[in-house]
Amino acid sequence: MRTEDRTVAVVGLGYIGLPTAAMLARQGMRVIGVDINARHVEAVSRGEVPFVEPDLATHVAGAVSKGLLTAQRQTPQADVYIVAVPTPFDDDHHADLSWIDAATDAIAGVLRGGELVILESTSPPGTTQRIADRILGARPDLSLHGEGGRPVVGFAHCPERVLPGRIMVELVTNDRIIGGITPDAAARARDLYATFCDAELLLTDARTAELAKLAENSFRDVNIAFANELSLVAERLGVDVWEVIALANRHPRVNILQPGPGVGGHCIAVDPWFIVSAAPEQARLIRTAREVNDAKSDHVVTQVVALAGQHARPTVAVLGLSFKADVDDLRESPALRIVERLADELRQARILAVEPHIDVLPASLLGRPNVVMSDVVAAVEAADVVVVLVDHSAFRTLPRPDLMGKNVVDTRGLWGEESVVTLPA
Numbered sequence: 481m482r483t484e485d486r487t488v489a490v491v492g493l494g495y496i497g498l499p500t501a502a503m504l505a506r507q508g509m510r511v512i513g514v515d516i517n518a519r520h521v522e523a524v525s526r527g528e529v530p531f532v533e534p535d536l537a538t539h540v541a542g543a544v545s546k547g548l549l550t551a552q553r554q555t556p557q558a559d560v561y562i563v564a565v566p567t568p569f570d571d572d573h574h575a576d577l578s579w580i581d582a583a584t585d586a587i588a589g590v591l592r593g594g595e596l597v598i599l600e601s602t603s604p605p606g607t608t609q610r611i612a613d614r615i616l617g618a619r620p621d622l623s624l625h626g627e628g629g630r631p632v633v634g635f636a637h638c639p640e641r642v643l644p645g646r647i648m649v650e651l652v653t654n655d656r657i658i659g660g661i662t663p664d665a666a667a668r669a670r671d672l673y674a675t676f677c678d679a680e681l682l683l684t685d686a687r688t689a690e691l692a693k694l695a696e697n698s699f700r701d702v703n704i705a706f707a708n709e710l711s712l713v714a715e716r717l718g719v720d721v722w723e724v725i726a727l728a729n730r731h732p733r734v735n736i737l738q739p740g741p742g743v744g745g746h747c748i749a750v751d752p753w754f755i756v757s758a759a760p761e762q763a764r765l766i767r768t769a770r771e772v773n774d775a776k777s778d779h780v781v782t783q784v785v786a787l788a789g790q791h792a793r794p795t796v797a798v799l800g801l802s803f804k805a806d807v808d809d810l811r812e813s814p815a816l817r818i819v820e821r822l823a824d825e826l827r828q829a830r831i832l833a834v835e836p837h838i839d840v841l842p843a844s845l846l847g848r849p850n851v852v853m854s855d856v857v858a859a860v861e862a863a864d865v866v867v868v869l870v871d872h873s874a875f876r877t878l879p880r881p882d883l884m885g886k887n888v889v890d891t892r893g894l895w896g897e898e899s900v901v902t903l904p905a
């Protein structure tokens with residue numbers, strides 16, 4: 481690391497920014513976390529963590545108590561800036577870069593020259609260049625290459641690729657792609673990440689790094705879409721999809737992923753759209769995969785509504801609300817979306833929602849008279865229709881419940897072949 485890169489400002493103290501800030505502080509760097517959310521700033525300032533992630537709390541508490549990590553709402557002067565803010569998409573599936581633009585403008589206002597700006601947020605191709613253009617447009621006294629003797633600012637993209645639930649481990653062990661707007665900026669960013677990352681740091685240009693990150697998550701989305709499509713084919717043909725996949729995967733070069741109720745999370749369900757929006761005519765498979773995965777959620781709703789319709793006042797147990805197993809994260813959760821739709825469509829039903837990782841119903845379900853929280857055993861026992869939406873370990877380790885006389889829609893293969901219900905065509 482360059483000796484002058486001692487102070488790092490991390491903009492965005494979320495699932496990626498805060499772990500990265502804590503890692504850098506652990507290496508002895510002076511880290512200032514920046515967030516517009518006062519609750520996050522106050523929590524981090526007290527040495528606390530505003531969300532659940534294994535091992536993060538210890539790292540943050542240690543760094544704050546040593547005075548190496550602080551948090552504030554204003555963007556400070558620093559040697560390096562790491563931008564880790566959300567990049568959601570709008571209704572037309574175009575990336576909403578307003579968070580990135582706001583972070584960029586705040587950084588532009590405090591630069592002195594000589595800094596490095598790193599974008600970590602997953603972004604459409606061209607976003608790192610957009611940051612450079614915006615900053616250099618606002619600050620004509622600075623330059624990219626030292627033109628006219630003006631001080632240089634470096635720009636690089638270093639996309640995060642850690643798995644929620646394993647972030648503190650994967651920050652150290654995963655290879656990283658580092659794309660510079662200039663080779664100097666890439667080399668400087670590499671030296672910074674080398675302070676805590678034990679794996680390979682792969683240098684390229686910014687645009688390639690942006691597309692590589694999107695390609696990783698699109699690859700997974702396309703493969704999950706294959707599994708979801710196969711589950712519909714198997715259902716149509718009256719075959720158990722879990723057995724089909726287990727058997728097909730015994731081929732040495734086949735590795736089919738698991739079907740589910742659709743794809744969720746803030747990454748895989750979002751990032752492919754950035755590719756589609758950048759190259760709509762070329763990205764046909766990627767777009768179709770997104771549509772197949774979203775349609776799987778519609779299919780589950782149709783199935784459950786049809787089964788519930790066989791009972792006068794049905795009780796429906798829905799197992800799991802989070803976007804995947806063993807996390808409390810509800811962002812872009814297909815399970816939550818499905819339960820919201822069931823609440824709308826099954827007004828006469830009693831919906832028992834089971835989610836061991838949260839204590840109260842999420843805002844979108846609160847106040848719905850037909851939805852209450854329940855524990856798994858009581859919910860399954862009372863239910864006419866049981867819907868498995870998330871394969872939490874807490875469900876897997878339960879003894880298989882008595883499902884006699886119940887309709888079961890098991891989107892995760894929790895209970896295996898016998899519980900899969902095939903509706904008449």
Ligand code: SAJ
Binds near residue numbers: 643
């Ligand atoms: N899912 C299935 N079937 C499967 C695997 C996953 O239906 O066989 C579903 C999950 O239930 C969930 C969704 O896909 O709803 C995504 O879960 P995930 O565990 O595959 O991925 P994420 O979203 O937690 O994290 C991904 C990771 N990317 C890849 O594995 C290529 C992670 O490494 C990235 O850092 C992260 O996206 C990100 O932030 O981009």
